[in-house]
Amino acid sequence: MNRPKMNPPQAGGKMKLPVGPNAPGGYLMDVSSGMRVFRPVIDQEKCVHCLRCFLVCPDGTIDKSGEQLEIDYDYCKGCGICAHECKVKAIEMIMEGDA
Numbered sequence: 001m002n003r004p005k006m007n008p009p010q011a012g013g014k015m016k017l018p019v020g021p022n023a024p025g026g027y028l029m030d031v032s033s034g035m036r037v038f039r040p041v042i043d044q045e046k047c048v049h050c051l052r053c054f055l056v057c058p059d060g061t062i063d064k065s066g067e068q069l070e071i072d073y074d075y076c077k078g079c080g081i082c083a084h085e086c087k088v089k090a091i092e093m094i095m096e097g098d099a
């Protein structure tokens with residue numbers, strides 16, 4: 001995963017969390033799939049392993065450590081950026097419940 005580690009608690013026990021839209025992505029503290037309406041599904045036959053989706057996923061939920069890319073559906077919020085940015089259209093957004 002390209003998900004960065006949480007910052008350790010700061011003095012006073014407060015977590016140093018990113019604020020605003022310019023904060024680095026991937027600071028997910030808990031499962032966030034509940035908001036998802038569509039889920040991205042990778043067609044491994046079409047995928048050319050360019051890793052563009054891995055780079056653009058704001059939540060770092062695409063795992064490139066194996067032979068094939070895998071999406072961590074516990075944390076994917078279904079934003080569709082990966083599918084939009086995939087130049088070979090290897091990612092399809094499928095309605096939850098249909099997949």
Ligand code: SF4
Binds near residue numbers: 049052088089
């Ligand atoms: S952007 Fe598309 S082709 Fe590139 S790694 Fe992701 S799924 Fe594969």
Ligand code: SF4
Binds near residue numbers: 059062071076
């Ligand atoms: S739909 Fe959004 S959160 Fe889910 S893998 Fe694609 S870019 Fe990441």
